[in-house]
Amino acid sequence: MGCIKQIITSLTIGLLSISMFTACTSDKKKFENSISIAYGSDVKALDPVFAEDYYASQVSSQIFETLYEYHYLKRPLVVQPLLAESMPKISEDGLTYTIKLKKGIFFQDNEAFKEGKGRELTAEDFIYSWKRLLDPANKSQGTWVFDGKVKGVSDWREKMRKGLADYDTPIEGLQATDKNTIQIKLEKPYHQLIYVLAMTYTAPTAKEVVDKYGEEIINHPVGTGPFILKDWIKSNKIVLVKNPNFRDMTYPTEKDEEDPESMLKDAGKKIPFVDKLVFNIITEDQTRWLNFMKGNLDILSIPKDNFDSSIANDQIVTDLADKGLELHVNTEPDLTYIAMNMKDPILGKNKKLRQAITLAYNTDAALKKFYNDRGIVAQSIIPPTIDGYDPSFKNPYKDFDVEKAKKLMVEAGYPNGKGLPEFEFATTSSSTAVQMAEFFKDQMSQIGINIKIVPNSWPQFTQKIHDAKAQIWGIAWVSDYPDAENFLQLLYGENVSPGPNGSNFVNAEYDKLYKQALLLPSGEKRTKLYHKMRDIASEELPMIPMIHRQGYYLTHGWIENFKRHITISDNFKYIRVNMDKKKKLKPEL
Amino acid sequence: MLKYAIRRILYMFPILLGITLVTFLLFNVAGGDPAVQMAGKYATEAEIEAIRKDLGTSGPLYVQFGNYIKQIVTFDFGRSWATKQEVTRMIFGEEFRTSPMLVSVSLTFPAFFITLVLAISIGLLLTFYRGGVLDKSIMVVCLGAISISSLVYILFLQYYLGYKLGLFPISGISYDWVDKWNYLALPIIIFVALSLGSNVLFFRTIFLDEVFQDYVRTARAKGLSNKVVMFRHVLRNALIPIITLVVIQIPFLITGTLLIESFFSLPGLGGLIYNAINNADFPVIKAMTFISAVLYMFFQLLSDILYAVVDPKVQLK
Numbered sequence: 001m002g003c004i005k006q007i008i009t010s011l012t013i014g015l016l017s018i019s020m021f022t023a024c025t026s027d028k029k030k031f032e033n034s035i036s037i038a039y040g041s042d043v044k045a046l047d048p049v050f051a052e053d054y055y056a057s058q059v060s061s062q063i064f065e066t067l068y069e070y071h072y073l074k075r076p077l078v079v080q081p082l083l084a085e086s087m088p089k090i091s092e093d094g095l096t097y098t099i100k101l102k103k104g105i106f107f108q109d110n111e112a113f114k115e116g117k118g119r120e121l122t123a124e125d126f127i128y129s130w131k132r133l134l135d136p137a138n139k140s141q142g143t144w145v146f147d148g149k150v151k152g153v154s155d156w157r158e159k160m161r162k163g164l165a166d167y168d169t170p171i172e173g174l175q176a177t178d179k180n181t182i183q184i185k186l187e188k189p190y191h192q193l194i195y196v197l198a199m200t201y202t203a204p205t206a207k208e209v210v211d212k213y214g215e216e217i218i219n220h221p222v223g224t225g226p227f228i229l230k231d232w233i234k235s236n237k238i239v240l241v242k243n244p245n246f247r248d249m250t251y252p253t254e255k256d257e258e259d260p261e262s263m264l265k266d267a268g269k270k271i272p273f274v275d276k277l278v279f280n281i282i283t284e285d286q287t288r289w290l291n292f293m294k295g296n297l298d299i300l301s302i303p304k305d306n307f308d309s310s311i312a313n314d315q316i317v318t319d320l321a322d323k324g325l326e327l328h329v330n331t332e333p334d335l336t337y338i339a340m341n342m343k344d345p346i347l348g349k350n351k352k353l354r355q356a357i358t359l360a361y362n363t364d365a366a367l368k369k370f371y372n373d374r375g376i377v378a379q380s381i382i383p384p385t386i387d388g389y390d391p392s393f394k395n396p397y398k399d400f401d402v403e404k405a406k407k408l409m410v411e412a413g414y415p416n417g418k419g420l421p422e423f424e425f426a427t428t429s430s431s432t433a434v435q436m437a438e439f440f441k442d443q444m445s446q447i448g449i450n451i452k453i454v455p456n457s458w459p460q461f462t463q464k465i466h467d468a469k470a471q472i473w474g475i476a477w478v479s480d481y482p483d484a485e486n487f488l489q490l491l492y493g494e495n496v497s498p499g500p501n502g503s504n505f506v507n508a509e510y511d512k513l514y515k516q517a518l519l520l521p522s523g524e525k526r527t528k529l530y531h532k533m534r535d536i537a538s539e540e541l542p543m544i545p546m547i548h549r550q551g552y553y554l555t556h557g558w559i560e561n562f563k564r565h566i567t568i569s570d571n572f573k574y575i576r577v578n579m580d581k582k583k584k585l586k587p588e589l
Numbered sequence: 590m591l592k593y594a595i596r597r598i599l600y601m602f603p604i605l606l607g608i609t610l611v612t613f614l615l616f617n618v619a620g621g622d623p624a625v626q627m628a629g630k631y632a633t634e635a636e637i638e639a640i641r642k643d644l645g646t647s648g649p650l651y652v653q654f655g656n657y658i659k660q661i662v663t664f665d666f667g668r669s670w671a672t673k674q675e676v677t678r679m680i681f682g683e684e685f686r687t688s689p690m691l692v693s694v695s696l697t698f699p700a701f702f703i704t705l706v707l708a709i710s711i712g713l714l715l716t717f718y719r720g721g722v723l724d725k726s727i728m729v730v731c732l733g734a735i736s737i738s739s740l741v742y743i744l745f746l747q748y749y750l751g752y753k754l755g756l757f758p759i760s761g762i763s764y765d766w767v768d769k770w771n772y773l774a775l776p777i778i779i780f781v782a783l784s785l786g787s788n789v790l791f792f793r794t795i796f797l798d799e800v801f802q803d804y805v806r807t808a809r810a811k812g813l814s815n816k817v818v819m820f821r822h823v824l825r826n827a828l829i830p831i832i833t834l835v836v837i838q839i840p841f842l843i844t845g846t847l848l849i850e851s852f853f854s855l856p857g858l859g860g861l862i863y864n865a866i867n868n869a870d871f872p873v874i875k876a877m878t879f880i881s882a883v884l885y886m887f888f889q890l891l892s893d894i895l896y897a898v899v900d901p902k903v904q905l906k
Contacts, residue, residue, distance in 0.1 A: 042864065044672045052629065139640055141629025161639060218673055233687050234672075234679065235856035235864075236762060280761070282854045286744060287760045290752040294759060459621030459869035466625045498637065500630040 031586070033577050034276035035298050035559070038288045042235050042281050045218035049133050049140045051200035054478070058569040059279055062240055063108075064203035064223030067099060067126070067182075068194060070482075070568045073255040073263060076385055077482040077567060079194050083121065083204075083224065085180075087194075094189040094521075099197075101180040108243055110222045112212035118245065121224055123176035125204040128167065130174055132210065133201055136161045142201035149193070150174060151185045189519050195481030200569065226272040226573045240277040251561070251574060259563070266561060272573035273561075295586040298559050298577070302552045307372040311552065324557025324585045331376065331550050332566050333383045333479040335487060338440065338544040339503045343468050346420065348504075352412035353420075354541040358397040359405035360447045361440065367547055370436055374552055378545035380534045381487050385565070387522055388484030388530040395538045395545070405447045417448020426464050426473040429455040436474055468497040468504055474546070475502070482567060483522070484530045488514060491537055505542035558582035590897060597890045601883075608882045609661065612875065613654050621869050622646070623670045644670070657875060666876040671868040676876045679861060686764050693845035693857035696773055700780035701842055704788055705835065707781065712792025713819055716800055727789070734786035743852045746779050760854040776853045780846065788834075795830045799823045828899045836892035840884035844877070 043055045048064050051057040069082040081087060085100040107118035133140050134147065134157055146153045151173030159165035173185040184193065196202060203223060213220045221229050226249070227240035251266040266273070282288045285303035292300040302310055310320055316327040338361070342348035363377045379395040382388050406416070414420045423444075427437040434455055441451040451472070456464065464470040477500075479486050493511040495501035513533045520526040537543070555562050558581040561574050624640040624647075632640075641647035645656055660666050666676035682688030715724045751759040757775035799805065800823060808818045845859030858877070865873035896903045 042672065045674075050673065136636070136639060137643075139627055139643070141627075141631075144629075144631035147631075215668070233764070233856065234674065234683075235689070235860060236687075236854070280854065281856070282760060283860070284852050284854075286747065287852055287854060290748065290759045294752060294755075296759065457619075457621065457869060458867065459623070459626055460619070463621040463625050466622075498625065498628075498630075498632065498634065 031579065031583055032276060033274050033579060034278060035274050035572060035575060035577065036278040036280060036296060037299050038280045038282040038291065038297050040283055040288075043238060043279065046221040046229065046232070046238075047218045048129065048200050048203040048205060048223075049138050049142070050218065051203075052141045054566070054569075055279075057200045059238055059240070060203070060221060060223075061200045061225070061569040062227040062277060062572055063221045063225045063229060064200060064205070065225045065570070066198050066200065066203045067101075068198040069570060070198060070565070071254075072252050072568065072571060072574050073259055073563060075256045075258070075565070076387065077565065079198060082198075084197075088184075094191075095186045097184040097186070097193060098177075099182045099184070101182070103180060105224050105247060106245060107206050107209075107224055108222050108228050109245065110209060110220075112206065112209040112220075112222065118222070118224075119206070119208075121204060122179050123182045124179075125206055126182050126202075127171075127174050127176050128207050129204040130202065131156075131167050131171070132205065134160075134171075135167075140201070142199070145196040145199065145201055146174070149186060149188070149190045151187050189521075191518075191521050192481060192483055192485060195483060199480065225570070227277055230276075235281050237281060238279040240279075242272055242275050246272070249573075263561060263563065266574075266576060273576040274572070277572050292554065293589065295556060295589040299553060299555050299562065302554055304372060307374070307552070310554070311372075316554070320554070323589060324581070326555050326557065326559075326562075328553040328555065328562060328564060329550055330553075330564050331384045331548055333385045333482065334476060334549055334566070335378055335381060335383050336474065336476040336546040336549065337378070337381075338472060338474050338546060339465075339470075340472050340542055340544075341468060341470055341502075342504045342506070342542050344471055347423070347471065350412050351540060352408045353414065355397050356405040356408035356412060356447055357444065357449065358541050358544045359399070359401050359408065360449075361443045361544055362400040363398065363544075363546055364400065366436070366439060369439065370432065371547060371549065375547040375549040378548050379538075380545055381490065381537050381543070382484045382530065382534055383479065383487065383548045386479060386482050386484050386487070388488075388527050388534075390531065390534075393531075393534070397538070397541060398545070402446050409447050414448070417450065420449060422450040422452050424454050424471045425451050426454050426456060426461060426470040428458055428461050433474070440472075440474070465502040466498040468502075470502070473502075476549075479567060484534075485514075485517065488517075488530060488533050488537075491533075491542060503542035505537075505540070507536060507540060510536045556582075557585045590894065594890065594894065597893070601886045604886060605661075605879070605882055606658075608878065609657060609875075610654070612878045613650075613657055616869075616871050616874065617650065617653075623869060623871065626869070627670060660875065661879050666872045669865075669870050669873050671864070671870040671873075676872045679873060680858065680876060680880070689845075689856055689858050689861050690843065692762060692855050693850070693859060694843055695769065696776050696780065696849065696855060696857065697842035697846060699773075700777040701784075701835075701838060703777065704781050704784045708785055708788035708792050709824075709831070711785075711789045712796050713824065715789070715793045716796035716823070717815065717819060719797065719800075728793075731786035731789050734782070735790075739783050739848060742779050742782050743848065746775065746782070747852060750775055750778070760852070762853075762855050772853075772855075776849045776855065779849060791834065792827075792831075795827045796823055799826050802826070825899075829896055829903075832892055832895045832899065836888045836895065839888045840881060843884055844881055 039055045041055065043059055044050060045056060046060050046063065048060055051060050065083050067082060067084040068079050071078040071080050083102055083105055085102045088097040088099045090097055101121065101123055105121040107113065107121060109116055109118045113119050130146065132138060134143050134153060136157055147157060148154055152171040153173060156165055156169060156171045159169065175183045177183050206222060209220065209222045210217050219232065226243050226246045228243045230241045231239040249271055251269050251271050253267040255263050282291065285305055288297065288300060289303050289306045291297045310317055316325060340347045340354055347354065367373055367375055367377060377398065379393050379398055409415060409417065425437050425440055427433045434453065437453040441453060444451050465473065477487060477490060489495055490500050491503065491505045491510060492501055492514045493506040496504045496506065510533055513529050517526050517529040551564060553564060558578045560576040560578055564571065623644060624637045628637045628640055638647065645653060668675055669679060681690060685691060711727065715727055718724050747759060750756050758772050762772045763769050805818060805822060808822050844862065845857040847859035847863050850857045850859040861873065862877050865877065
């Protein structure tokens with residue numbers, strides 16, 4: 001008995017004393033001038049070529065820079081030069097872009113360079129990096145940014161596949177005309193080019209670095225950006241530190257009308273403000289929430305289960321406000337939707353049936369049930385904050401109306417679902433996805449449509465859509481750039497499976513308008529075409545537009561200059577940590 | 590015994606072949622096409638086919654299986670399809686200090702050892718006082734402890750000990766050899782809390798089986814004290830089931846514990862396996878299936894050998 005007691009006592013004392021000892025040592029870390037955030041899943045490769053998902057792209061864009069970026073504060077988004085000296089010079093036919101680089105931009109120091117000192121960035125670095133992006137051997141998902149749009153790219157890729165070309169083989173449309181000038185020649189007008197030149201995919205990497213690290217380049221990111229990779233422990237955390245040689249770059253001097261004056265407090269001051277960025281991988285909501293509430297994380301998207309206890313009437317609750325927390329709400333340029341496969345002999349051929357399905361689906365209820373009301377009901381395929389969005393547009397089939405849906409079922413030839421086979425709703429196997437599918441099933445039962453839910457692993461799910469074998473499914477699209485074209489292409493006839501048009505919607509009028517719009521720059525004429533396409537999609541309904549999600553972010557009182565837009569991923573260089581406030585507020589948490 | 594061990598090791602090969610074949614077939618039936626995943630939304634069929642060729646998934650199944658066997662023999666599983674990282678490094682880490690396997694083992698081994706010491710001690714104690722108030726009340730507590738979902742322990746203890754009382758970090762890991770235990774202490778406590786109940790009941794039953802044996806009666810008749818009977822005779826005779834439990838558990842301890850790792854953001858093997866399955870990351874699945882199978886068979890053999898060591902009645906032929 002005594003022996004057991006001794007064991008228990010010594011174990012407890014042992015564990016507690018280790019904990020106390022190390023708690024004291026980690027106290028020093030408490031007040032660093034750093035920003036710590038959490039990601040729900042692991043970051044893969046840190047290489048612009050593989051900037052495929054949001055996390056990889058966000059971390060990479062603190063290290064790498066692109067020719068252009070978005071103004072941090074202005075909304076709607078405005079493109080501005082980053083590595084480029086100015087906006088591109090575009091030829092009269094719109095087919096040639098000439099871009100001058102800023103001088104005196106240096107890569108971060110790395111052993112790959114002579115004497116470990118980062119060398120100056122040149123136009124050739126861009127051409128080399130874009131060839132890496134387009135090289136079929138690299139299997140990048142970002143080849144679409146140039147392939148089929150820039151002269152000679154498809155041809156070069158084909159030759160590379162056959163071993164008939166290498167990196168020395170020039171691409172007609174991607175040339176460095178001198179040390180500081182890039183020339184891009186297009187096959188046809190491509191007004192979205194300026195946006196893709198702001199995407200991480202197109203950021204430059206130095207050839208010496210790729211040569212030194214080979215396939216391991218994914219773990220050795222060396223860019224020109226404000227932060228350098230210091231430590232990366234897979235599935236645990238990524239630590240970036242301030243690039244000591246970062247050029248003089250300053251905080252914006254103009255803001256959006258809706259921003260408070262305090263957003264310009266640092267106008268004209270040198271950025272970045274913080275010494276360190278820590279990206280923690282924390283998969284569980286409770287763990288993220290508790291770490292945030294303890295001050296271990298500085299910024300957090302409110303987890304679903306903590307929403308009701310932290311937000312009331314769209315305001316942060318008093319207890320949290322008293323701790324200095326601040327709420328930031330922004331509508332994301334995204335769309336969740338329920339797609340229907342137009343290749344299906346019944347769904348694809350019967351517009352009235354699709355309209356009835358849309359009318360019988362209560363999106364408002366879904367928004368409350370699954371998103372804590374964090375979002376707005378989507379009326380069309382075009383989301384807010386994007387060129388082409390019209391807040392006054394009302395989709396005639398988006399008002400939840402079961403009676404009207406039942407009438408349409410009669411007109412469709414399936415009164416109360418009679419004669420209809422059971423439809424399969426493909427979903428991933430996560431509990432929320434299955435609950436959403438159950439909700440859809442319940443909604444459809446109101447008009448006599450039977451739904452069978454088929455859960456899949458993510459690979460099986462995407463495979464079904466790719467093979468055009470899914471009948472009905474729910475999915476989302478987040479904008480790559482602020483142009484409605486990025487969403488309208490989801491229904492373009494040439495993009496059918498395996499392309500992004502998983503609904504396999506083909507409509508001659510829609511396709512004609514899409515092609516016309518591609519040739520036009522941003523402006524009233526193009527917006528009119530976008531609206532015509534939106535109207536066709538809203539009548540034909542190959543997909544039910546569901547929700548444009550809203551981000552609800554909490555920041556601690558010591559975080560300043562925070563403003564979020566999902567398309568702007570290099571935002572950490574603008575954020576400041578108020579150390580006085582941190583020292584005052586954090587110990588009280 | 591050596592002959593026995595060699596024969597058992599030789600048996601492992603056909604078993605391993607069977608396991609690899611089943612894994613391979615299962616993946617091919619249910620895994621989805623990795624090339625579609627990797628190619629992205631805008632890829633053409635030709636591009637996807639090129640990726641298939643590159644991955645080696647476009648050839649006949651027997652060629653693909655042959656490649657798998659080659660990977661096992663060379664212990665080179667290539668790069669992960671999901672993360673593009675080298676598979677062996679994903680499992681064993683860039684360096685030993687940060688190895689996911691070490692993270693898992695640092696959590697599970699001490700936790701399992703503590704559980705074992707506590708469970709055996711409490712089990713002996715309950716056997717000693719069998720039928721009494723202490724026995725009955727601890728039995729009730731153990732049954733109650735088993736009936737509560739493991740999520741409740743994790744959520745509750747993380748909230749109170751980690752967040753509310755601030756005794757331990759809420760989550761994370763340090764790779765400093767000392768600081769590390771600060772982060773592992775709470776997960777270890779939870780692991781012990783989760784497994785103690787069932788282990789106490791298990792050992793109590795084992796010891797109770799023993800105390801009614803003739804040799805115990807003889808020992809008592811000889812006038813030995815209860816303490817000596819329990820520790821010198823009962824415990825030693827109960828070693829076989831103890832060895833079975835301990836040795837068979839080891840491979841599972843090495844491959845980590847998903848739930849605790851996930852809630853405490855511990856980058857161990859549990860999460861690695863989970864993500865690999867979720868992403869149909871076949872290179873990682875292949876490597877982990879192989880490693881788990883070898884570990885399981887090795888420790889099975891070890892337990893058989895240990896039987897013979899602790900019990901002279903057991904002969905290995």
